[in-house]
Every structure is written in structure tokens, then in C-alpha cells.
Amino acid sequence: MLTISLFLQIMRKYVGAENKSIPSFCAYFFALFMKEPISSREVxxxxxxxxxxxxxxxxxSAAYKMYKGKRDIPESVLRAVHANLDKSRFLEAAADIPFDARKNLCTDLSQYRVDCTTDNVDETCAEIFCSIIKAELQKLPGAQIDLFEGRNEVGEAVPPVPIQPARFVDGAVYLPDGDVIKLSVALKPYKNINEATLPYIHALCEVYTERLxxxxxxxxTGELPEKLQRHLELQRQAYFDAKSIERSVRDAFVDGERQFDALKDDAYDGIEMVYFDENHETGYDRLQEVLKKITSTELAKSNLVNIKGFITNKTRKGICHILVDDARIKSWVNTDA
Known part of the structure; x- marks a missing residue:
């Protein structure tokens, strides 16, 4: 288990080594995770x-004992850091770690089952520290900390997907308390399709191969009859609509990825019987019936359905194609593939 003591001992080799004493290093390192004082009170x-x-x-003395593993992080320190959390200064300092040192840092962390690369070790270390702060806070008597609380790269609180009805209008989610969450710009299909395209495209090509x-x-695909070219374009639009939703909720909500996974699970449960129905004469028929089924399937496992106007029929159809990318749907033509 990577404790604050072990983590600080690792990080001292890479960030803030110029601070000769242990207390001065601890003061420097913890300050890297706090926003600078702004209000008159903070100043x-x-x-x-x-x-x-x-x-x-x-x-x-408390800093020295914490570093040596002889005491926990002081409660006052936990509360001060959590209330003013900001990872940007740490990430700026960590950006100066040389490449070879980054490799060594990844090796040090791997001893505690932390998987990272030289490209993401900065953010990984920042997340480790924030997780330790939150875990220690939760141990305090009477601590009230949202289990789904999260923060972005500059320490701003990131909300969970709303459990109360919300509205999606013009690229933003309007929460019941009046807050507005602006989502990422929607993805659009690439103009060119090539051999490197994702599995869902190859599955569609298999459908058209059988049909023609x-x-x-x-x-x-540019040689397809006009009707099938239109069909392919609609499927691509649906796919990118669903991928846009996936990216948006991952960036906007602390539990967005988990909620989108729940949406996919619910969608698969809803279409599974239709997908495996042996009465479909062709893969095209199977695909069309699955797309028809998903638009009438009740999706209730994910809180994303609480956002009115967000999960559309196009999104639902796109999720079916994401299930192909995930290999949960192997083929529209051969279900035993």
C-alpha cells in the first residue's frame, strides 16, 4: 500500500530535492497542491x-514524523489542502523532471502496483496525492465527503451525473440547483474511411458484403448503391453521436465513465434476445431489428437518462455500434463469430 510516507519518500527524489530538510520538503510539496491565496482572509x-x-x-515535528511514517497527516493539513486543492502548480513542477528520471519514477511507483508511463506519470502522481488526502479525510470522525466527489486538473470540484431530472439544451446540462455544465463539442464523422477504421465499420462492411x-x-464503400451509402452514413452519424456523449460525460462528471458503462450494459441487456434471434434471414435484417429494438428499450441503470434530451434515439443506435468496438457484439452476420 502506498502511504503518504512512502509516497513522499519517492517524490523527494524527483520534485523539490533542493529542500534539504524533511520539514521544508513537506512544506514545499504540500503547497504545490494548493491554490495561491486570493481573498483578503487567505492573504x-x-x-x-x-x-x-x-x-x-x-x-x-509533525512533518518529520509524517514523512517517517510515525504519524498520519495532521487533520488541519488535510482540511486545508482539500479546501484549496489545485494540482496545476505540481504539474508545472513535475513537467521539469527529465526523461530518464521519469522512467525511474515509474519504476519506483510500479513496486506499489502503480501503472504509469513517462507521458502520464505527472498526472498519475497528482492523482495519488489527491486520493491519499481524500482517503485520510474520510477516516476522520464525522467527516462528510461525497464518495463521488472529484476535481479537475486545477482543483475545481467536478459533480457526479445528476440523480434528479436535469435538462440538456444547446450543448449544456442545466442542473436542478441552477448550475450549468458546458459539455465538449460534438464529434463529427471523418470524411474518409480506410483500412484502419474501427471494428464497427468492418462489421457493417460484412453486412453489405452479404447483402450484395x-x-x-x-x-x-464509396461504390455502394445509394441506399446503402445512406445507410452507412446514418450508422456513422449515430456512432459519433454516442462517442460524443461518452467523451462529454467522461470530462464533465466525476462518475461519467462509470455511468456510460452502465448505459452500455443496459443497452446490451435490452437487445441481446433480438441480436441472437435465429430467425433473421440476413445480417442486415438482424442489424435493423436491433436498431429498432434499442429505440424502444427502457434504459434505467444509468443516471444519464435523468438528463432530458441527452440520450436520443441516435445515441441509442450509436451505442449498438460501440458494443461492436467493445467486442460484445462480434458480427451482425454471424453471431457465432
């Missing part, structure tokens, strides 16, 4: 060495 606390943790002489009795590949 006043800073002037009295009371804003950043371990700034006072009387706190140095001649091979259809991503490179030859």
Missing part, C-alpha cells in the same frame, strides 16, 4: 504563515 493567513501547511516552526453478394471493404 492574511499567508502573512501569518498559517495558509500553507508546515510553514510554522511548531509544525516541523460481393466483397465490400472500407476502401470500396
Amino acid at each position: 492574511g493567513l499567508d502573512d501569518d504563515d498559517k495558509y500553507y501547511p508546515f510553514g510554522k516552526e511548531s509544525e516541523k 453478394a460481393k466483397e465490400v471493404t472500407p476502401k470500396t
Whole structure:
């Protein structure tokens, strides 16, 4: 288990090594995760060495013992950091870690089953520290911390997907309490289809190959009859609509990825019997019946359905194609593939 003591001992080799004493390193490192004082109250606390943790002489003993693993993070420090959390200064400092040192840091972390790369080790370390702060806070008597609480890269609170009815209008989610969450710009289909295209395109090509009795590949989709070209375009639009939703909720809500996974699970449960029905004469028929079924399937496992106007019929159809990418649907033509 990676404790605050072990984590600090690892990080001291890579960030803030110029701080010779243990207390001064702890003060420096914890300050990297706090926004700078802005309000008059915060500035006043800073002037009295009371804003950043371990700034006072009387706190140095606690810092030393925490670093050595002889005590937990002081409650006052936990609350101060959590209330003013901001990862940007740490990420800026960590960006200066040389490449070879990054590899060594990844190796050090791997001993505690932390999987990271030289590209994402900065953010990984920031998340480790924030997770430790939150876990320690939850141990305090009477602590009231939202289990789904999260923060973005600059420490701003990120809400969970609303459990009360909300509205989606013009690219934004309007929450019941009046807050507005702006979502990512919608993705659009790429103009060109090639051999590197995702599995759902190859599954559609298999459908068209069977229907036309001649091979259809991503490179030859431009030769499809007009009706099938239109069909392909509609499927691509649906796919990108669903992928836009997936990306948007992942970025906007702390539990967005989990809620989208629940949506996919619910969708699969709803279409499974139709998909495996042996009475479909062709893969095209199977696909069409599945797309028809998903538009009338009740999706209730995910809180995303609480956002009115968000999960449309186009989104539902797109999720079916994402299930192909996920390999939960192997083929529209051969269910035993």
C-alpha cells in the first residue's frame, strides 16, 4: 500500500530535492497542491504563515514524523489542502523532471502496483496525492465527503451525473440547483474511411458484403448503391453521436465513465434476445431489428437518462455500434463469430 510516507519518500527524489530538510520538503510539496491565496482572509493567513501547511516552526515535528511514517497527516493539513486543492502548480513542477528520471519514477511507483508511463506519470502522481488526502479525510470522525466527489486538473470540484431530472439544451446540462455544465463539442464523422477504421465499420462492411453478394471493404464503400451509402452514413452519424456523449460525460462528471458503462450494459441487456434471434434471414435484417429494438428499450441503470434530451434515439443506435468496438457484439452476420 502506498502511504503518504512512502509516497513522499519517492517524490523527494524527483520534485523539490533542493529542500534539504524533511520539514521544508513537506512544506514545499504540500503547497504545490494548493491554490495561491486570493481573498483578503487567505492573504492574511499567508502573512501569518498559517495558509500553507508546515510553514510554522511548531509544525516541523509533525512533518518529520509524517514523512517517517510515525504519524498520519495532521487533520488541519488535510482540511486545508482539500479546501484549496489545485494540482496545476505540481504539474508545472513535475513537467521539469527529465526523461530518464521519469522512467525511474515509474519504476519506483510500479513496486506499489502503480501503472504509469513517462507521458502520464505527472498526472498519475497528482492523482495519488489527491486520493491519499481524500482517503485520510474520510477516516476522520464525522467527516462528510461525497464518495463521488472529484476535481479537475486545477482543483475545481467536478459533480457526479445528476440523480434528479436535469435538462440538456444547446450543448449544456442545466442542473436542478441552477448550475450549468458546458459539455465538449460534438464529434463529427471523418470524411474518409480506410483500412484502419474501427471494428464497427468492418462489421457493417460484412453486412453489405452479404447483402450484395460481393466483397465490400472500407476502401470500396464509396461504390455502394445509394441506399446503402445512406445507410452507412446514418450508422456513422449515430456512432459519433454516442462517442460524443461518452467523451462529454467522461470530462464533465466525476462518475461519467462509470455511468456510460452502465448505459452500455443496459443497452446490451435490452437487445441481446433480438441480436441472437435465429430467425433473421440476413445480417442486415438482424442489424435493423436491433436498431429498432434499442429505440424502444427502457434504459434505467444509468443516471444519464435523468438528463432530458441527452440520450436520443441516435445515441441509442450509436451505442449498438460501440458494443461492436467493445467486442460484445462480434458480427451482425454471424453471431457465432
